[in-house]
Amino acid sequence: MKDDDKAVYLGTDCGATTSKVGAVWGDGTVVSTKLLQRVTRSQDGPAAVVASWVDAASDFLSQHDLTWDQVHGAGLAIPGPYQRYGVLDKSPNLPDTFTGFDVHNAYAGALADRAGRPIPLVVGNDGNLGGVGEAQHVRGRGHGTVLLLAPGSGLGCAFVDERGLPLDGDTLAGMEGGHVPIPLHLLGAKPYPCGCGRTWGCVEVYTTLSGLPYLLEERLEKYPDHELAKSGKPMKERAFALRTLAQNGDPLALEIFDFQAKALGIHVAVMAMAVDPRYVVIGGGLMDPEATSDAFRERYLGVVRDTALPLLWPAQRTTLTIVPASLGDLSQSIGAALVALYRSRS
Incomplete structure (x- = not known):
């Protein structure tokens, strides 16, 4: 050219x-x-x-x-x-x-x-690569390292170094953080099977759309009169309604997303032990202003922060910044x- x-x-x-x-x-x-x-x-x-x-x-x-x-x-x-x-x-x-x-x-x-x-x-x-895009935006002219966690259909994870490049690993499996086992005892949860084939409790199942049918089925026992309890649709189809219900303050939907936010907060702390980032960016559809309300996003991020911070090293509690993604999809x-x-x- x-x-x-x-x-x-x-x-x-x-x-x-x-x-x-x-x-x-x-x-x-x-x-x-x-x-x-x-x-x-x-x-x-x-x-x-x-x-x-x-x-x-x-x-x-x-x-x-x-x-x-x-x-x-x-x-x-x-x-x-x-x-x-x-x-x-x-x-x-x-x-x-x-x-x-x-x-x-x-x-x-x-x-x-x-x-x-x-x-x-x-x-x-x-x-x-999603982490690369968000890293450029969040640090501007700075050089702090960035951890991205983006729950969607699965859990996208990335660590971006000071050069702006992602950690890939020797077999290109670096930062497959969605398939790290989560401390189930901190969640009081069962080890749900993951689409990757593992049954040790991949964090992806507790933080993303893939796990919503499990979480919904268990919690419907507490809400027998809920519209989703009365639905004849498969549990996976019922789970798609949860995001909209949460925007309207539905107690069942909010309870499930609070659980997922807690699970993600635990994972923030786990990953911070490994890579010690300056910034943590939370992405995915739940952080999309066109898909979720300001109140929902503030509540979700608040649970993530409140869960993660006590589990960090003391120095990290003052240096690590948790922010929503800016580029969305x-x-x-x-x-x-x-x-x-x-x-x-x-």
């Missing part, structure tokens, strides 16, 4: 149900905070998913009067675990047809076909774009 000032780095976030596209300019600023998302189409197989990513990227460029000639690099945020770099292993949230799929080469090839030339592509864990696609930019400089 002749005009580096107009260089663009694309980021694609592959979620279990939806995929999102974002981008940054060559100086790291975000091209747009308007979310572009498409259905992931995972049930149609890997080829269909890759095709949908490229189509979404083309739509993004068109919507912002950009061209493929301006694209200097791309990043892809995908769920783990991995057999090796860019090759998926069995995922708790994707069909078995994705096991062994070389997503790096497939997407790189599809991007090259659409752009008419090779585009450097980096691939990383979706939670890790854009964090992972923006983080993927930023890593593509950072890698291009090395």
Whole structure:
């Protein structure tokens, strides 16, 4: 490209149900905070998913009067675990047809076909790359390390170092913090099975949508007259109503989200023992201003803080800052774009 000032780095976030596209300019600023998302189409197989990513990227460029000639690099945020770099292993949230799929080469090839030339592509864990996006925002010109915990369908976790890059680990399994066992005795909870196959009480099940059916089924015994107790829908479908009910002050829904916030607070303390961050960013849909009320978010974060702080080392209680995420559903696609930019400089 002749005009580096107009260089663009694309980021694609592959979620279990939806995929999102974002981008940054060559100086790291975000091209747009308007979310572009498409259905992931995972049930149609890997080829269909890759095709949908490229189509979404083309739509993004068109919507912002950009061209493929301006694209200097791309990043892809995908769920783990991995057999090796860019090759998926069995995922708790994707069909078995994705096991062994070389997503790096497939997407790189599809991007090259659409752009008419090779585009450097980096691939990383979706939670890790989400942390990169949020880290740039929360620390500004500072250099403090950042821990991200983002409960959604699963629990996205990331640790971002002073350079702005995530901890991946030697087998790309670093910061799979959602599958760390939680101290169940502190919650008075049973060891629910996790989608990853473990039955030791993965923290993901106690903090995310994946565990809501278990929590709801147990607590409905205390609320026999609740509308969800009388529903004939499967427990998983009933659980989808909890977020809306919580916004309206429903006691059952608030009790469940208070429990999840307590579990996440314990996990903040556990992870702080390992990585000693300066900032902890809480992300996910529960922190989305368009999906939850100010009162709900304040209550949730208050429980997280009140649970975590007494469990920290004394020095951490005054230095560690727990804040809500700012990029929302854009964090992972923006983080993927930023890593593509950072890698291009090395």
